[in-house]
Amino acid sequence: MTQQGVRWTADQVLALAPDDASRTAGSRLGSAGPWSRTGSSREGxxxxxxxxxxAAPYRTVVDLADPSGPAYRCSCPSRKFxxxxxxGLLLLWSGGEPVPRAEPPEWAGQWLTERRERLLGEGEQEERTEGSAAGTAGGVADPEAxxxxxxxxAERIGAGATELEQRLADLLRSGLASAEQSGYGLWEETAARMVDAQAPGLAARVRxxxxxxxxxxxxxxxLLEECALLHLLDRGWLRRAELPEGLAATVRGRVGLTGTADGPPVRDNWLVLAQYDTADAKLTTRRIWLYGTGCGRTALLLSYGPVGRAPELALPVGLALDAxxxxxxxxxxxxxxxxxRHAPPEPTPVRPPGxxxxxxxxxYGDALRDDPWLESVPVTLDGVVPTPDGDSWQLADADGGTALPLTSSAASRPGLWRLVALSGGAPVKVFGECGHRGFTPLTAWPTGAGEAVPLC
Structure with a gap:
């Protein structure tokens, strides 16, 4: 990107932030005031x-040339990446402030050199490993074991599903009102039993x-709706041998058996549609939505990090990745x-069709036939206007004929006001997730030319 003279936008930089606090703090450092001895290289x-x-300033260096994504090194004590x-340094550069071309100072050059040598060595080691595995018939794994x-x-999960069915039957027999009287402890005990049965998907739904x-x-x-969906998943697992292969694979995934990505590799320029994090007591999950500008497919990348730490994978919204x-x-x-990845992310004029x-x-209704437990589907809405709807908001088609309500979580996010400001009453293109609770906007594009605006 830097070789071509193309700079990221501020929104694309801030999409890399691990959390809102970092986004706010980084924005304050995006001007020339706190910086000195800045520079850039032709290598990115x-x-x-x-x-x-x-007393001593923090030494900060960013490597943009690696196709695997930006890398960072800073002498500050922060554990966020x-x-x-x-x-702040990326914002300074993206905002057009003078970042002269120069040879890196020793402290930056040493890290860049060591990093690139290490990456080269890892690539050679990977090639040797793959060659060795190819030459060893069957590898070292024991397929029978x-x-x-x-x-x-599978037997343990089956026993857990059977026990869960009995718990649901007891709840319905005693009446839903008993669930409020029993408190959360009963559900946590049941969830722990599902963990023992090695069915984390069932445990999460019980919680x-x-x-x-x-x-x-x-x-x-x-509660009745969710009990019905959990019962359906239980029955799906217990009778998975009778299901079509695709639906059986979905049931396995919903129960918590993670498969492997066995689909044929598809190379394309993948537009980064959105990126956002969700966290629980143990894990931070990052969701990155991509759109293949050539194949027309929408894909989801999941990346994980321990609690309090952002996942390593980060892609700037609005750029395209050759991968x-x-x-x-x-x-x-x-x-x-x-x-x-074959090249770093770079700007593209392509937008997803709406x-x-x-x-x-x-x-969304069609998708539920294949996956009844699906919360939402990725959708790009074309020519919609954010409008108030009582105490909430909705996205209405430009002709005013129909509209989708926003989810309650979306209506309370700061990104809603960015969407309203971007629209100004005019139609915009919006990418988000559409489900039974409504629509959650994640990214928007103004009418005509303009950069993607992240909303999450």
Whole structure:
């Protein structure tokens, strides 16, 4: 990118931030004031000294040339990647501030050289490893032992599903009102039993059930709906041999058996549609939506990090990545693995094609036939206007005929006001997730020319 003189936008830089606090702190460092001795190289590196609270400035360097994504090094004590200083340096560069071409100073050059030599060495080692594996018939794994382990786990999951069916039957027999009286402890005990059965997907759904009783008006209906979906998943697992292969793969994934990305690799320029994180008590999950500008497919990359730490994989929204993806085995085949990157992300004028609000709702309905437990589907809405709807908001087609309500979580996000400001009452293109709770906008594009605006 730097060789071509193309700079990222501020939104694309801030999309790399691990959290809102880093995004805010990095924005404050995006001007020339705290920086000195900044520079850039033709190979795609940036560096500079940032004044901090101590006597010595922080040494910050960013490597943009690696196809696997940006890399960062900073002498500050932060454990976040990228830290606020790396974000500030990227914002300084993206904003057109003078970052002269120069030879890197010793402290930056040493890290860049060591990093690139290490990457080269890892690539050679990987080639040797692959060659050795190819020359060893069958490798070192024992397929029979793996088959026996899989059978034992399937038996444990089956026992857990059977026990869960009995718990659900007891709940319905005693009445839904008893769920509020029993408290969360009963659900946590049941979830622990599903963990013992090596069915983390069932455990997660049981914990979600425990949060519904007493959660507000209409909770018995919501609890009954979720119990029905959990019962359906139980029965699907217990009778998986009778299901079509695609649906059986979906059931395995929903229960918690992670498959491998066995789809044929698809190389394309993948437009980064959106990136956002969700966290629980143990894990931070990053979701990155991509659109193949050549194949027309939408794919989901998942990346994980321990609690309090952002996942390593980060892609700037609005740029396109020349890469190969391989799909996971389920009926939708939207989740994919990043097999290989051939070049760093770079700008593209391509935008995903859009649909109407009616077509978006129909798309979600069609997807439920293949995956009844699906929360939402990725959709790009074309020519919609954000409009208030009582105490909430909706996205209405430009002709005013139909609209999709925003989810309650989306209506409370700061990104809603960015969307409203971008629209100004005019139609915009919006990418997001459409499900039974409504539409969650994630990225928007203004009418005509303009950069992607992340909303999450």
């Amino acid at each position: 590196a940036l560096w500079g000294l940032c004044k901090g609270s101590g 990228p830290c606020k200083h790396a974000l 793996a088959r026996r382990r899989a059978e034992r786990r 979600e059930l425990g949060a519904i009783p007493g959660s507000g008006p209409g909770w018995p209906a919501r 190969e993806l391989s799909a996971y085995p389920d009926t939708g085949r939207q989740r994919a693995a990043l097999v290989e 649909v109407t609000t009616v077509e978006a709702a129909a798309r």
